[in-house]
Amino acid sequence: MADEPNPEDLEIADELIAERRAEAPGETPEDMSAWQRPITAAIDVINYRAGQIIALLMVPLIVVVVYEVISRNSFAILQDAGFEDLARSLGLGPTLWVYDTSRMIAGVLFMAAAGYGLMRGVHIRADFLYRNWSSKTQATVDALLYLLFFMPSMIFFTIVASQFWWLAYSTGETMAIDSAWGPLLWPARTAMPVGGFLLMLQGIPEIFRAFHKMGKEREKLFVRALPVYVIALAWLILAIFAPQLVPGGEWFTGVMSARPELDKPTIGLIMLFAMLFVIFIGFPISFTLIFLAFVFGIWGANFKLTTLLMTLNTNSTMLNDQLMAVPLFVLMGIVMEAAGLMERLFASIQMIMARVRGALFIAVLIVSTIFAAATGIVGASVTLLGIMAGATMSRSGYNVQLAAGTITAGGTLGILIPPSIMLIVMGPVLEVSTLDLFRGAFIPGALLASLYLLYTLGRCWLNPELGPILADEDQPETSKFYGAEVALICLVVLTVCRVFGLSLGGAFAGTVPFAGLIVLAIVLAVAYAAYRRLNVLRIVVPIAVIFHLYMITANMAGGELPIWSTIFGAFTVLLAILGRPIYSREADDSFYFSDLWDEFFAGLMPPTILISFALGSILLGLATPAEAAAMGAFGAILLSIGYRKFTIPSFFDSLIKALEITVLIMFLVAASNFFGAQFSALGTPKMMTELLLGLDMSPYLILILVMALIFLLGWPLEWVPIVLIVVPILLPTVEALDVYGLDRYDMMVWFGILVAVNLQTAWLSPPVALSAYFLKGVVPNWDLKDIYLGMMQFMLVQLFGLILLFLFPQLVLWLPEVMSGN
Secondary structure (H helix, E strand, O other), X not given: OOOOOOHHHOOOOOOOOOOOOOOOOOOOOOOOOOOHHHHHHHHHHHHHHHHHHHHOOHHHHHHHHHHHHHHHHHHHHHHHOOOHHHHHHOOOOOOOHHHHHHHHHHHHHHHHOHHHHHHOOOOOOOOOOHHHOOHHHHHHHHHHHHHHHHHHHHHXXXXXXXXXXXXXXXXXXXXXXXXXXXXXXXXXXXXXXXXXXXXXXXXXXHHHHHHHHHOHHHXXXXXXXXXXXXXHHHHHHHHHHOHHHOOOHHHHHHHHHOOOXXXXXXXXXXXXXXXXXXXXXXXXXXXXXXXXXXXXXXXXXXXXXXXXXXXXXXXXXXXXOOXXXXXXXXXXXXXXXXXXXXXXXXXXXXXXXXXOOOHHHHHHHHHHHHHHHHOOOHHHHHHHHHHHHHHHHHHOOOOHHHHHHHHHHHHHHHHOOOOOHHHHHHHHHHOOOHHHHHHHHHHHHHHHHHHHHHHHHHHHHHOHHHOOOOOHHHOOOOOOOXXXXXXXXXXXXXXXXXXXXXXXXXXOOOOOOOHHHHHHHHHHHHHHHHHHOHHHHHHHHHHHHHHHHHHHHHHHHOOOOOHHHHHHHHHHHHHHHHOHHHHOOOHHHHOOOOOHHHHHHHHHHHHHHHHHHHHHXXXXXXXXXXXXXXXXXXXXXXXXXXXOOOOHHHHHHHHHHXXXXXXXXXXXXXXXXXXXXXXXXXXHHHHHHHHHHOOOOOHHHHHHHHHHHHHHHOOOOOHHHHHHXXXXXXXXXXXOOOXXXXXXXXXXXXXXXXXXXXXXXXXXXXXXXXXXXXXXXXXXXXXXXXXXXXXXXXXXHHHHHHHHHHHOOHHHHHHHHHHOOO
C-alpha cells in the first residue's frame, strides 16, 4: 500500500512526550513580533547545542561502566584459575573511581540538558482538558503559568543551586558519605546552576511563542504588562535573597517567617488539591510541582528549609546509582530499534511459526515480550508491532478484534517485564532494591505473557477462522522433515543455553583462564558444524542427550533437588525422539535445514541472547542494573555494527532521542522528590493514613481501594506522575497495612508489582487508553471500535492475572527470596 507506514520512518518517542516541537531549533514563525524572533532563535540554538554536547556524555558513561564490569569479572576469573598475579600486573580488578564517575556523568546528563528538553517540547502534561481548548486559550493559559509559575521557580532554583555549588566548591566537599573514592563534589554540582539557568533562559522563548499563538490583540496586553511584571519579579527576588536592598524587603521576610494560622497537615492538603487542579489545567507537571513545593513550603515552614529540601533532593536524584540505568536502558532499546533488529526478529518468528494456526499472534507476543525486555516504552512497542503485523494480519484474514487486543496487550508488557524503566524509577520511591523489583516482576511478566498466549491460541483452537494458517506466499520453503528440523534446532539451542548457564555460574572455572568462554565457543562451533553437516548432527544428538542426563545424575549425587535438570533432560529426550527421522536412509537425500533457520540464527538469537544476558546478569546478582544497562547498550551498538546498520549520524540521533526521554523522566523524578519531601514535611501523609485506618475497614479492602484509585488515575495520567506523585502519597497508608503477615520490605516489593500490573491494565481501558490511538495511527483500516473491543478482552485477562497476584503474593515474592538465599 502506498500510504502504509514505513518502519524506517518511525521515530521512537516515548508516549509520555506531550508535544515534541516540529520546527528546527532557531526556526521562528515569520509573523512573530520582530523583536522577539532573534531572542527566541538565539536561546533555542544555545540550548540545542548544549543538548547535543551533553548527549555525547552517554558514550563515556557506557565506556567507564563497561570497563569496570570487564575489569572486575576478568580479575575474578583469573583469580579462580590461580593467575591472580597476572591479573594484578594487567591492572585488572574492581575500581574505586568508576562508581562515582558514572553517577556524576548520569546526573549531569539530565540536569544540564533540562533546557534542551523544554526547547524540544519534551515534557509531560495531563492534556486531556487542555487539548480541547482553542489555540488562543491554550496560549493564554501557557503564558500566564510561565510568567507566574515557571519563571519565579526557575530563578529561585538557579540562585539556590548556585549557592549550593559555591558551598561545595569553597569547602572542598567530597562524596565521603557513600563513596570509598571520595572525589570532589562541586564538578557534578555545576550542572545544577547551569541546568537551572539554561532552563530559566528557555522560558523566555516559550513565553514569546505563547504570545504569538494567542493573537496580536491579547499579545499587546501582555507586552504592556511586561515592564510591571519584570519590576515585580525583581523586587520579589531581592526581597527573598537580599531583603535589605529593597523597600518592604524586611517586612516580606517577616511575613515568610511568620507561623501560619492553619496547621501544617491542612496546608499540605490544600497543596495536594492545588497540585491536582493545576496539573489538570494542562501545565507541564514537573514545573508545577517545583513551584507549588516552593509556595506551600514557605507557607508551611520557611524559605530556608524549603530551599534546602529542593537542593538536597535534586542532588540525591543526580547521584542516585539506581536511576543511572534509565538513560542506558533507553539507549539500548532505541539502538536496537534503529538497527531494525525488532523487524528482523518478527520476520524470523513469523517464518518459523508460519504453519501453526494463530502464528502471527504467537509472533506478536514473543516479539513484544523480547522488546519489553529491551525497552519499557509502550507507545513504541505498540506502534512497531502494528506496523510489522497489522498489514499481514489483515491480508491473512485474522480477526481484527483479537489481533488488535494481542498487539496492544503485548505492547504494555514493557511496563512490567525487567529491565523496566518504571521499576527502576519505582525502586527509590518504595525504598527497595531495584534488583528485587526485577526479580519480583519476572514471574508476573511471564504469567501475563502466558495468559495472553493461552487466550489467543485457545480462541483459535475453538474457532480456527480467528487465526488461520498463513497463505502459501507467506510460508517459507522447508524440507520434508520440518518437524525434525524444529526439534533438532530446539535441542541445539537447549544445550547451548545449558552450557551458557554453567559457564555463567562458574562451573568450568579453576582449570584455565576464561574456561567457561572457551567451552561455550567449542560448543557453538560443534553446533554450527552439526547445522551444516548431517553426519555431524547424527553424532551430536546422542552426545547432547547423554550430557543432559549426566547433569541430572550429577545433581542427584550432590544431594540437590534436580527440578530444572529434570526438565532439561525430559525435553532433551523428547526432542531427540522427535528428531529421529535423521537416522533414516531417506534423510540422506531429503533432510536439510531450510533457509528460515539462517534467519532464525541471524534475526532471533542475537537480540534474544543480548537481552537475556543483560537481564540474567541482573537477576543472578552478577551485575547491578546500571552495569547491565551499560553492557546492554554496548551490546546493542555491537549488534548494529554486525548488522551493518551502524552509522555515526544514526547513532548520534539515538543519543539525542535517549537524552530527551531521560530528561523527561529524570527531571520529573527530581521535581516530584522535592514536592514529596515538602508534602511529607507538612505531615499530611500521616494525617491521611490515620484517617483511613480509623475507618475500621479490612486492610485488604483498603488495599483494593488504593489499587482502584491507581487504576482510575491510570486513564488520564501516565505512569511517571502516578509512580512519582500518587504512590508516595499513598505509601504511608500501605505501609501501615497488615496484609498476609508481610514485613515492610516484602510488602513494598509486592505492592510495587501490583501497581505495575495495575497500570498495564489501565493502558488497555477505554476510552482514554492511548494504546488504541497508537495502533489506529499505523493501521488506519482497523475501526477504533474493534480495537477497543479487542483491548477490553485482554484487559479482563490482565485483571485475572492481577487478581492472582493479589491472592497469591508468593508469585511475586518467591523468586526474590530464592535468589537472595532466604
